[in-house]
Amino acid sequence: MLSKVKQIHALTSIKRERVLPVTGHVLVRRLQKVSPTDVIVIASISPQYMLLDISQGLKVQPSRADELLQRKAGDELSKGDVIAGPVGLFQRVIRAPKAGIVRIAGEGKVLYEIGSSPFELHAGMDGTVTNIIPERGAIIESRGALIQGVWGNGKVTYGVLQPVSNDLLQELVPEQLNISFRGTILTAGYCNNPEVFELAGNIPIRGLILGSLSSELIPAAMAANFPIMVVDGFGSTPMNNAAENILVANKDKNVALNAHIYNQFMGNIPEAIISNPTQPETDIPIESETLKAGKKVIITNSTYAPQIGTVDRINPGKQTVSSGIETQTAEVSIGADQKTNIPLNNLEIINTK
């Protein structure tokens, strides 16, 4: 069976496409080195438009209004500029109510853009621009550690990684938070207490990476003013051992935390990238592969989640699990002396040493 590969790697090649859904101006060039906060592309995401009915304003037929137009598409307008006219006894004119650019003019109407808010797309990681996607963005490549999560609160940041303790098995409690964490991206086992977010926001920390999060805290996590990424799932389980080892080993290193709101079909996966371009080149990680004996796996749904084990064998036929469901299972060894049968659907391959 084809299984998803959980993207947790101590060292891997990372290639990310950073593109906007609309056209804009790309501000980087090929082979340029970028850092997470560098702007890759800038665009006007939601321009505001105003439609002026010239023929109605001048009280003339649309064809006549077109003759009276003084502006054409592309013209810039300042507030008060005459757009059409004069006409009639009182030399009636239409003036621009706001500054802007004419986009369409004709058939008695003028549509003009009256302002927009520029949107900047950041690189989101340290790396090198390897390709430019004209008017939309760029492809950035790097090497380093990668940890993808299952949930993010939609915010991104960049900062120094700081595990709360030497293991990420424990609950993060308000008492652990102090001023020494100011400006860092904290990592911890799990969180059950909404006060943590309030205190962390006051310090302030720059971001938070958790193994799991109580789902009751999701509204508070969404409201937090810093990015939060959950690596394994929801509840009170410590962080999986592979992610824990990487995060603890990279203490004090810079991490780009892109805590995107998960959307599988848009490709928005929350992730933490600890770039280390000096490391030797490695392959781009495999994203799915066949589950078989010898594969290291992470358990995603059962009382054993999110423990990591090794597949001893794929059991032949179907087996009945405790819930009564009949399904294909694998015998998985967890630790030195524990073996259990887990449905294949509840396993993801993990390719980290």
Added chain:
Amino acid sequence: MEATTLAIAKSVIAVDIGSTISRASFFDVVSGKYRFLATGSAPTTAGAPLFDATEGVWRALEQLQHITGRTFLSEKDGVIIPSTQDNQGADVMVATMSAGNPISVVAVGLLDNVSLRTAQHLAQTTYSELIAEISLNDLRTSSDRINLLTRKRPDLIIISGGTNNGASQSLLTILESIGLSSFLLNESQRPHILFAGNEELQEEVKTGLGKICNLRIASNIQPVLGAEAIYPAQKEINEIYKEIRTKQAGGLREVLNWTDGNVSSTASATGRMIRFLSEKYEPEKGVLGVDIGSQATILAGAISGKETLRVFPSLGVGSGCLGILEKSSLDEIKRWLPIDLPDKDVLDYIYNKTAYPASLPTERESLEIESALAKQALRIAAKNTAPSLYRNKSTASSLLPPIEPIIGSGRILTKAPTRAFSFSILLDGLQPTGVTTLALDQNGLLSGLGAISLINPLLTVQVIESSTFLNLGTIIAPTGYARPGTPILRVRISREDGRTFTREIKYGSLTVLPVDIGEKVSLHLRPLHRFDVGMGGPGKSGKVNAVGGSLGIIIDARGRPLRFLQDPEKNRNRNDAWIRTIQKYE
């Protein structure tokens, strides 16, 4: 050309690309009749990380090869179509698809509760999310409309409004805003537009919007006031869905090649299948099909040739669980549970299921949570769809009308540990009325057969007749009000061997009649206290012939809609007792 190709077609592969699982089912002629032979499945790969639906389809076909021992794939040519003389490949391949984010839709109409509502109903026939509505009631200026559309950038704008020969000027004003906003967007971002309004405006619409947008025109979905005729436009929606998905989902082009373009949305194919069944068998009785998927729930009904299709795109038991939580409180989900679980555990499980939608419940607790989610998803879907299923709008209610049979599809039903479990989800979620049969699409073929019915109806008929739908049981569900314990129905059961027995049914009870699977019986139903058993009105008696299903014949006198007990513990105990009753003869 098409008819010739299809007339000689023998074997068919039907692929379904679901949001979590891709499946490939194989049909061929065995002993002179079409039969379903096997299904292979694999995780869907349309989204991250692969963004290539082909990979999942390929893996499902590999598994199908493994199961059947027949070669379907060639490294050089992809899927082997048509089949070779040495029995490799298949003659035809069709595909259905539901994977992907819902397409974003703006509905445009003249008046909120007339044309706009019809446009909404049309949008609900596919995997769509209504992101905005535009009508004359909203008092937006042309500039406001342009700004709304350029900001939202919908995938599709559905324009309805104006009965034929009716209003036109107001609609043209709105159309101008749509044209201008589309012109302002990059060509690749311009929305698809479906015009299904006043037919007198079709030429003007073509002239005004045809060059700027991806325009399709359908007959008016509200040709006269109060009449809804969305079926022709539904076909156009399916084509638009296919175009949008082809652009979004990597690898779909290859699937289109293999299927020679025979790709449709799973919902549309399910709807087609339900209509097909209704036309083929007893149109007056109707057919209802439900598909509870990971991301979406589909309800499709057909009664006397009238089809109703509703897709609930974020209401599923996998990646769509959060949609259930958005549309109901946690208590409304928990009231279906037969065991006591803390709120936190239920909530954590729901979020974890969203994160790992393909995962299976391994303990009873998690299985019960999934069952509760499925019941609640069906309840929401049934309440929303029921009014549209009534032929006479004045009698429409949020309860399903008597409709027979009801076919359930979806992994949560087919992979359930017991038939009673699947039955309980359908019964509690849908709460059917009158006399009906609950059947299970045990091999998950509903949408595939719907897609095949277009090109090879004979295959569809012969596969249906080969027991592809498992009869779970006949349901008799009287409606009315009484005190719990009051006798509301007398049933006399006559067996084929002449033996008879009588049961008195009390309000609030769930009774299983001991009728063997496949056993034919005659039931004389005599309702008391003006209860309605679907025999033509309240208090009316009647005789029906029924066949025992896997779980016998069940009389559901619990009332409609089901009422829950205030005391959570008593409510849980009652849920537990109900499931034990249904399991009695399994």
